[in-house]
Amino acid sequence: MKLELHRVKIHKLAWGKETSARDGLLTVNKEELLTMLRKDERLAKVDLDFASPGESVRILPVKDVVEPRYKMEGPGGVFPGMVSDVETVGEGKTLVLSGAAVVTTGKIVRFQEGIIDMKGPGAEYTPFSRTCNIVVILENTEDLDKHDYETACRMAGLKTAAYLARKCLGAAVDSVETYETPNLKDAMAAHEGLPKVAYLYMLQSQGLLHDTYLYGVDVKKILPTLLNPTEVMDGAIVSGNCVSACDKNNTYSHQNNPIIHQMFKRHGKDFNFLGCIVTNENVTLADKKRCSSYSINLAKTLGVDGLLISEEGFGNPDADLIMNCWKAERAGIKTTLLTDEYAGQDGASQSLADSTPEGDACVTAGNANEVVVLPPMDKVIGVPEEANVIAGGWQGSLAEDGTITVELQAILGATSELGFTKLGCYTI
């Protein structure tokens, strides 16, 4: 499989008559985009706004972030099973509006969602303070079922991302990156002498607001399976996950999965990267046992020497992470884990809900419970009162002057377990 990512760099946003990209400026036809989004009768109200790096703007509660992408050459279309048909993706050419991001905001249930600050201390923690954000503000119709509303919000983000990139087809491309993965037969024969490795990609799949989709399939219903890394770049994995903001893998992070990028960088030099195994994190114990055994068996079947494992979320998924780890290690497969920590506001509690002596190589993206103070911003997009009820906040988190005191947990992508930030932990 060979995929070319054609990047059009965006560093400025403007409203205009025609949606297009030119010289780093993304112009958006607000009316056209709104008309498209308002066709969804589940939404009572849709609005749009911009938030750019360095502006005194806060967005909350953020549901998802999506990078605008569109297929220039197929097969298939972006976000298969969601926006496009279920045709396999990961080949051909894909246009990327690099530096732009679609951010969806709106209430779903009261304790969810995250914060993006475009300036100040909060901006240091979230990767999305550095993107030019097109914010989609959503409001549901009365008495709409929560599942339907979640779907409507998710779709609005994906549709906007696809729309923006589609309208920019033909724009001057700033760079082209090529990713190529041979079929298994050739891959196995290549890079003799280098250890074979795979990436075990764990996806949140616990239930409403804790779900992820693979080609439109609810991941809690899958058995672990193989996935080509380039499929991820075309949006084969879509987030339906709303908690917790700091370590949910939003769609943007999936599209740009930094682990995959790092694995490609080392491929052929340090190891032979064969691809991804995607697995889930279910509530049912039988699923945990089944899927961890199944994943490791897939890895054994591939004959890999090492597995890099990334988790999504915490608590219950810690059990999956640990099972995946020791089952792999006992099968003779070396593992490295990427997780984050919930060590309490004082950092003194046990960070993970489970542990194993085999987990001797573990990178963490930080303690999600550490408290940060976010000074007031000139402008708030969304519903500021949500600061009191979002995960990571508490009653009283929002001060009268707009200052918000929260755990990092509330900041979108702050402790990304795909490793999207530079945050980490050390012991004092």
Next chain:
Amino acid sequence: MVKEIERAGLPVVHVCTIVPISLTVGANRIVPAVAIPYPLGDPNRTPEEEKEIRRNLVEKALKALQTEVTEQTVFTD
């Protein structure tokens, strides 16, 4: 608690129902007991039988205390 007593230099035997917990808390000499609400007894037996059960367990505990161990050991018989 059991670990601190051991650390202080006293040989200690842990008579307990949930052996895995005892292993987790770091007891070195472990004697499995009858059941959680009555570790050293059994209300379904006659008082005499019950005392016999208890006596057996205590004897087992004393035997454990007199046994050289190098690692965590569960004394089942």
Next chain:
Amino acid sequence: MTYRIIHYINQFYAGIGGEEKADITPEIREGVVGPGMALQAALRDEAEIVATVICGDSYFASNLEKASEEIIEMMKKYSPDAVVAGPAFNAGRYGTASGGICEAVSKQLGIPVVSAMYPENPGVDLYKRSCYIVETTDSAAGMRKAIPAMAALVLKLLKGEPVGSPSEEGYIERGIRKNKFYEKLAAERAVDMFTAKLHGRPFVTEYPMPVFDRVEPNPPVTDMKNAVIGLVTSGGICPGGNPDHIEASSASKFGEYDITGIKDLVCTEYCTAHGGYDATYADQDPDRVLPVDVLRDMEKEGVFKKLHNKFYSTVGNGTSVASSKRFGAEIARRMISDGVTAVILTST
């Protein structure tokens, strides 16, 4: 500005006396006492030791809550900016008291606290999470090195300067996780570590998984006939009415109960304080949890020399690791000083 510091020391370092004076109640004196002089010198003119609290080690150990309360009340009058306790070196009860007072001060007054101990001092395990404990040698010979490190650390805390790693500052690792921004993305660090592990190169995990601390088993009892058996339970057995008010779960204390002359724990005299299991059976016959009856029989038969005339009891259910450690250490200390040679601990 000069910061106001209160120094906590025990009866021995105050020059009052050794073990025979370990029962003295807390007192506070203006200015420096004993090792406080060296500490004051190390603090130079940046901070002043305004008062010194002196308390007997045994008094503190057996009246943990009361003693902390009394001492904090005494301290309040001097409106301290920080408290320094010790150094306690390898003195167990002094270490426990120093750590205990630091924890209480930090919780109730919210000001910086620093202590200093030998890593094997039981106070370290109990309190390293609550306060910075500077690492010392096992005897007062290490005073010269400990004092400047304590002074430097407390000044740093007072000024709100960032505290470095344990090895940089000379304190014992507290096991507290702190965030920091690394040079590289977490993903890159993960792939770096992964590569190192694959190729058998050294790497340092960013999160050491907790390993259970183990204690070497003690040698067995070789002379059972002369053994004194101590009884301990986490099943909450106590005299009727639970006179010490041991909590049904998350116990904050243990009880010590005299059983001199008692041949059998009968339901009219004893009961259980445990809230974690169906207590009916234990209440019907407390021997089902604490086998006093058969042990008395065996004592009479001469299987062992003596059943210790006190038993110790607490509730294991939901009780924090730190509390049960503290209970265990204190119970062991009391039993050893009473001549117990082996222990049976029962749990439900």
Next chain:
Amino acid sequence: MSCRRLLITNNPFLSKNISCSLPVEGTSLDVLRITREHVHGGWAVLSSPLYGNLRPHQHPYRSVLIEKSESQSGEVDLLSLELIENALLIYTSQEFSILSSEGMPEEVREDFACIDAELMKETLERYRLFPRQGMEGRYL
């Protein structure tokens, strides 16, 4: 009614709608404690006690589905014990801040009850405990 599978829950919506349930009047920690008692008595947990990406102080409801062991030996299921002990460790370490549904506005409780039920749904359906007909009440 004797149930081989039992849902231990303090979520009123679930205890009302799931026939084999053991309603708990109390906090999420009480649910975990009662679950541990059952595990000690030989029951195995079928669902992770730490489901949902929320901390103890962020969610008042907890539900755990357990199953009675078929053997009469009453042997303790070690994986269940490990999971419940790990969960208790997390809950007891912040016991003071555990969120209670008491005094919470109804609208808020309903949201929490809804998410709790949604997170348990898959497991309950798996074991045919989720009612096929629409559940009664709007999540409370």
